[in-house]
Amino acid sequence: MLFVIDQWPEWSFEDKRAALDGGFDRLLREGEWHVGRHPSAATLTAPGHALLGTGEPPARSGILANEWWHRDLGRVLRAVEAEDGSIGARWLRVPGLGDAVAMHDGAKAVGISMKERAAILPLGHRGIAIWYDPKIAGMKSNSEIAWLADYNRDHPIAPQPWTPLDAARLPGLSGVADDQPGETGEKGFGATFPHDPAKTRDPVDAVFAMPLGNELVLDTATAAIDREHLGADEVPDVLVISLSAHDYIGHGWGHESWEAWDAELRLDQRIATFVDDLDRKVGAGRWAMIVTSDHGASPMPERSQGGRLTHHQIQVAANNAASAVLGQGDWIDNAHYPSVYFSKAALAQPKGELASATKRVINALRSFPGIDRVDLVANVAGHCESRTGITRTLCLTFDPERSGDIFYMPAKGWIMETEDEPVATAHGSMNDYDRLVPVILIPPGRHAHDPQTAPATDEIDMVRIAPILAGWLGVPAPSQLPR
Numbered sequence: 001m002l003f004v005i006d007q008w009p010e011w012s013f014e015d016k017r018a019a020l021d022g023g024f025d026r027l028l029r030e031g032e033w034h035v036g037r038h039p040s041a042a043t044l045t046a047p048g049h050a051l052l053g054t055g056e057p058p059a060r061s062g063i064l065a066n067e068w069w070h071r072d073l074g075r076v077l078r079a080v081e082a083e084d085g086s087i088g089a090r091w092l093r094v095p096g097l098g099d100a101v102a103m104h105d106g107a108k109a110v111g112i113s114m115k116e117r118a119a120i121l122p123l124g125h126r127g128i129a130i131w132y133d134p135k136i137a138g139m140k141s142n143s144e145i146a147w148l149a150d151y152n153r154d155h156p157i158a159p160q161p162w163t164p165l166d167a168a169r170l171p172g173l174s175g176v177a178d179d180q181p182g183e184t185g186e187k188g189f190g191a192t193f194p195h196d197p198a199k200t201r202d203p204v205d206a207v208f209a210m211p212l213g214n215e216l217v218l219d220t221a222t223a224a225i226d227r228e229h230l231g232a233d234e235v236p237d238v239l240v241i242s243l244s245a246h247d248y249i250g251h252g253w254g255h256e257s258w259e260a261w262d263a264e265l266r267l268d269q270r271i272a273t274f275v276d277d278l279d280r281k282v283g284a285g286r287w288a289m290i291v292t293s294d295h296g297a298s299p300m301p302e303r304s305q306g307g308r309l310t311h312h313q314i315q316v317a318a319n320n321a322a323s324a325v326l327g328q329g330d331w332i333d334n335a336h337y338p339s340v341y342f343s344k345a346a347l348a349q350p351k352g353e354l355a356s357a358t359k360r361v362i363n364a365l366r367s368f369p370g371i372d373r374v375d376l377v378a379n380v381a382g383h384c385e386s387r388t389g390i391t392r393t394l395c396l397t398f399d400p401e402r403s404g405d406i407f408y409m410p411a412k413g414w415i416m417e418t419e420d421e422p423v424a425t426a427h428g429s430m431n432d433y434d435r436l437v438p439v440i441l442i443p444p445g446r447h448a449h450d451p452q453t454a455p456a457t458d459e460i461d462m463v464r465i466a467p468i469l470a471g472w473l474g475v476p477a478p479s480q481l482p483r
């Protein structure tokens with residue numbers, strides 16, 4: 001099993017570890033805690049999940065971000081959205097864990113998440129993906145699975161107000177007030193408890209940012225184990241679980257917040273019952289799991305003398321700089337992190353003019369206080385195997401064909417946000433708080449030991465997660481499959 005806790009920074013788990021004496025404690029009694037390092041600067045959900053299931057960073061997976069500008073189509077598409085609007089792994093260039101187990105007759109691969117991209121991408125091009133669809137207030141699948149409609153009917157979504165499990169503990173554990181500076185809330189929730197979904201714009205959508213969202217995914221996973229007979233025979237099955245609510249809660253309130261603490265304490269309890277269910281349904285010692293994350297997150301910018309920038313600010317600055325050379329016009333099609341795309345009109349300018357405009361744009365972006373590094377994508381993309389250090393990290397971030405013309409990287413402590421969606425914190429950069437995540441390996445044939453209280457000192461390159469899982473399953477690593 002691949003168990004993903006969406007937006008789970010290593011630093012935040014280390015801060016909380018001592019308070020977690022339930023499911024996490026059990027995982028650390030049976031498993032080995034390492035620090036994982038994401039290989040690229042695309043520390044975002046879609047590239048992160050693609051990497052976990054395929055072993056390939058954006059330069060080879062083709063999954064650049066959660067959504068990106070398609071120059072030939074002239075529009076933005078989500079990572080799992082095809083030109084015709086259908087949902088699937090259309091843009092994923094490589095196979096995933098679902099493809100790897102599909103070589104065995106009768107093998108099953110199931111991915112379950114609140115987010116469609118997190119359910120689909122780790123599997124690759126085969127397997128059953130199940131995600132939450134607020135339009136039907138229930139779980140939806142890419143496959144015809146007969147039990148899901150019954151499951152939705154028997155488990156109606158009825159979100160109750162979110163109040164802390166133990167409010168008295170939270171000030172001491174978090175060291176902050178419930179309304180620490182910078183908290184924005186999520187999905188229409190405010191900065192402080194209680195969080196009543198009935199008072200938000202859309203209570204069924206608000207589930208994304210509540211511990212209930214994690215419960216829904218784990219409840220559905222337990223049902224899928226029964227209904228799809230996962231782990232019932234000797235043929236390898238793979239189950240991917242991704243807890244998206246953890247990500248929304250991080251964005252809304254920050255990992256230092258009461259909300260993040262309460263969500264982690266609840267998850268600690270829920271993981272304990274989930275793992276007990278695994279023992280009962282699949283059999284103790286008959287399952288193995290990697291618990292990890294698609295990316296980390298920044299501490300609140302208020303704590304690190306950092307700040308927030310919007311993608312729109314970058315686009316306006318880039319267009320103004322280009323206009324200073326080319327005259328007023330729409331010279332930038334898109335500037336959503338991490339890359340800036342010149343418009344067709346800009347690219348059609350005479351070579352010398354375009355070169356001066358490019359230089360001007362690079363200088364303009366370099367002058368932002370929160371931007372660390374700006375360069376041409378062409379200077380870092382391609383031939384990653386021959387590059388080292390930061391240049392290699394940048395190389396693995398970009399697809400020479402699909403990425404934009406210029407890239408930019410936020411400085412330490414600075415986060416990118418969308419104009420109409422302010423956040424407490426975010427992720428996506430090449431800084432360590434975004435790249436380092438816990439990796440708990442719970443291998444087959446394990447023996448219990450004293451629960452670990454700190455990670456091993458070595459780092460695991462996150463490209464290894466998919467091959468390790470494939471090895472445990474006795475199937476070829478996705479990268480070894482014929483393309």
Ligand SMILES: [Zn+2]
Binds near residue numbers: 247295
């Ligand atoms: Zn994520």
